[in-house]
Amino acid sequence: MDWEQIWKLVALPDNVPIVLLLVLLPFYLWMAFSQAFKNDRLIARLEADPDLRKTHHRTTFPHHPSWAPTVHVWPHLLKREFIAMIIVTAFMIVWSICLDAPLEEPANPNLTMNPSKAPWYFLGLQELLVYFDPWIAGVVLPSIILGGLMAIPYIDTNPLGNGYYTWKQRKFAVGTFLFGFIVLWVVMVVIGTFIRGPGWLWFWPGQTWDHHRVDHEVNYDLHAYFGIEGTWPTFFFGLGFLLALGGITGALTHLFLKKCYPRMLQSMSKLQYIVMMQFWVFQIIVVVKVIARLVFHVKNFWVTPWFNV
Amino acid sequence: MSHDDHGHGHGHGAGTEAPEAPPVNDTEGSLLNALRAKAEPLKKFMGGEYKETQVWKSIFRHKLDKSHRNRSLAVLSNVFLHLHPARINRNAVRYNFTWGMGGITFYLFVLLTLTGTLLMFYFHPSKGQAYKDIMYLQNDVPFGNLLRNMHRWSAHAMVITTWIHMMRVFLTGSYKPPREFNWNIGVLLLLFTMLLSFTGYLLPDDQLGFWAVTVGTNMARATPILGHEGPLGPELGFTAFNDVRFALLGGSVVDANALLRAYIWHCIAIPIIAAVLMIVHFWRIRKDGAISGHAPVMLESEVK
Structure with a gap:
């Protein structure tokens, strides 16, 4: 184990925020889910007891009938905001005293940094460059991410869980979101930052970054595995494969939803359903492509004279 | 010029000093009492009367006591705070x-x-x-x-x-x-x-x-x-x-x-x-x- 290599990476000033993120994220996930499970237990109790339903205040926070349901913003909210400001200010000052912002040599177009990396919060996208053409990884996928995020409120027809943490009432929504955020975004950032070394090659934590390492890995396009040749056979094979992959993913998802969340399907309009399924299938295809590349050395699914997917 | 300035300064000083130096009486206690009496208006002013001045009232449109009305006004009449409602869900302020x-x-x-x-x-x-x-x-x-x-x-x-x-x-x-x-x-x-x-x-x-x-x-x-x-x-x-x-x-x-x-x-x-x-x-x-x-x-x- 090359501890120095790990330390060099983690202690790189611009990587310190990722360490902060990796501390904060589990903490807040714990905070969210401990409340979600508490609420779920309360919900189960209320479902089982119709009498309790009529009298219960329906939160897991401390409650007394004589307490007013609302409090004055001055001072109850403002004092908290003020304290938060002081804590954040103090935290930022301490951080800024302890750690200097990085400044490398002056910009030099003739001296390429290896690896040259985007700012850490974009490294998830840069990592996707391994698996997709630049126009997909750099333009299409970010657009799909933003479009998907913006579509969320309009395709989630579940009226439950509005204004409180819950897991049981929103398993599919919460699961999908956390999968996208944690696995497809944060984990990709971590891989891009801590795993990818010179030449954007894969270096396990503790492995020394070898600038002279030669990549012996050879990747093939999917059609080569099937011995298909020629422009048009390749084109239709790839198109067919992607359509089949999307179709199977969609069909399996549909069966799963039908079995586990029939009410969800009933409550969605056709348009809502199509949009939701589109984004879901895109998300799965990204995962399949990543696995196919890392495990089976598949370069592209669909090769055309103009672009590859 | 300097002579003029000096003369002016002296004259001005004499004018303001005069009331602060009352005729000294026999005991120290009465001197203190006299000073206290003199300081009384200032004390009153600092103790709260300043809130009655036109300047203060032009800046702060309401009092700062614990009444519901004032707590609401503190938020509603302040341009930086009025983005907040006057009252908020008790549990919404929880961290x-x-x-x-x-x-x-x-x-x-x-x-x-x-x-x-x-x-x-x-x-x-x-x-x-x-x-x-x-x-x-x-x-x-x-x-x-x-x-x-x-x-x-x-x-x-x-x-x-x-x-x-x-x-x-x-x-x-x-x-x-x-x-x-x-x-x-x-x-x-x-x-x-x-x-x-x-x-x-x-x-x-x-x-x-x-x-x-x-x-x-x-x-x-x-x-x-x-x-x-x-x-x-x-x-x-x-x-x-x-x-x-x-x-x-x-x-x-x-x-x-x-x-x-x-x-x-x-x-x-x-x-x-x-x-x-x-x-x-x-x-x-x-x-x-x-x-x-x-x-x-x-x-x-x-x-x-």
């Missing part, structure tokens, strides 16, 4: 419900505006000078290094708090009706937060920023239709000298024009766009019925 993440994100934006403005006093967005200015900030400007560090780390922290705020909003289902639109404003703010951070990355004009921005903007040339290496781009006549990447960088490589453009996006354009979006974001929180909770839990059997 473990909101984590204060949205507020912290906004506060970091304020902190970044302050430190960024101060940094602008020392920074020239021109090739060669930019790097020297950073060195100057680090080594010579009093607290310059602290200023730069705070700007850098607050920016990174803001990216993180934006993500976590978004996660909180999702996990509490706060994007559900009637707050769908505000979630969308939030998604745009997420985008602009990251673009703010990204445009700032180039400004020190060092190897780190240069290559990060080179890598980042290289993706732009692969934009479908609009990029010269993207699908359909070349067919439509786009080259390295007229495509979308050229428009972003003001050239075909990251150079002086790119530095200037990044500077203007970073210091003027994006902050204004983000500020406008923030105004809408905060306004809509109020108009959509304050923050979403903590709402009473709903049961599946109660859904109509």
Whole structure:
């Protein structure tokens, strides 16, 4: 184990925020889910007891009938905001005293940094460059991410869980979101930052970054595995494969939803359903492509004279 | 001249001193009493009468006691606080419900505006000078290094708090009706937060920023239709000298024009766009019925 290599990476000033993120994220996930499970237990109790339903205040926070349901913003909210400001200010000052912002040599177009990396919060996208053409990884996928995020409120027809943490009432929504955020975004950032070394090659934590390492890995396009040749056979094979992959993913998802969340399907309009399924299938295809590349050395699914997917 | 000044000063002094030196009486106690008596108006004034003056009343339109009315007025009659409602859900002020993440994100934006403005006093967005200015900030400007560090780390922290705020909003289902639109404003703010951070990355004009921005903007040339290496781009006549990447960088490589453009996006354009979006974001929180909770839990059997 090359501890120095790990330390060099983690202690790189611009990587310190990722360490902060990796501390904060589990903490807040714990905070969210401990409340979600508490609420779920309360919900189960209320479902089982119709009498309790009529009298219960329906939160897991401390409650007394004589307490007013609302409090004055001055001072109850403002004092908290003020304290938060002081804590954040103090935290930022301490951080800024302890750690200097990085400044490398002056910009030099003739001296390429290896690896040259985007700012850490974009490294998830840069990592996707391994698996997709630049126009997909750099333009299409970010657009799909933003479009998907913006579509969320309009395709989630579940009226439950509005204004409180819950897991049981929103398993599919919460699961999908956390999968996208944690696995497809944060984990990709971590891989891009801590795993990818010179030449954007894969270096396990503790492995020394070898600038002279030669990549012996050879990747093939999917059609080569099937011995298909020629422009048009390749084109239709790839198109067919992607359509089949999307179709199977969609069909399996549909069966799963039908079995586990029939009410969800009933409550969605056709348009809502199509949009939701589109984004879901895109998300799965990204995962399949990543696995196919890392495990089976598949370069592209669909090769055309103009672009590859 | 000096004689005149002296004479004037003396005359003035004598005029004001006269009432402060009353005829001395036999005991010390009475002197103290006399001083106390003299100080009484001042004491009264400092003790609360100043609140009756026209100046004070023109600034603060209401008292500061604990009545419901004044607590409401404290928020409603203050331009900075009136974004808040007068009263709020008891459980909404709990830390473990909101984590204060949205507020912290906004506060970091304020902190970044302050430190960024101060940094602008020392920074020239021109090739060669930019790097020297950073060195100057680090080594010579009093607290310059602290200023730069705070700007850098607050920016990174803001990216993180934006993500976590978004996660909180999702996990509490706060994007559900009637707050769908505000979630969308939030998604745009997420985008602009990251673009703010990204445009700032180039400004020190060092190897780190240069290559990060080179890598980042290289993706732009692969934009479908609009990029010269993207699908359909070349067919439509786009080259390295007229495509979308050229428009972003003001050239075909990251150079002086790119530095200037990044500077203007970073210091003027994006902050204004983000500020406008923030105004809408905060306004809509109020108009959509304050923050979403903590709402009473709903049961599946109660859904109509």
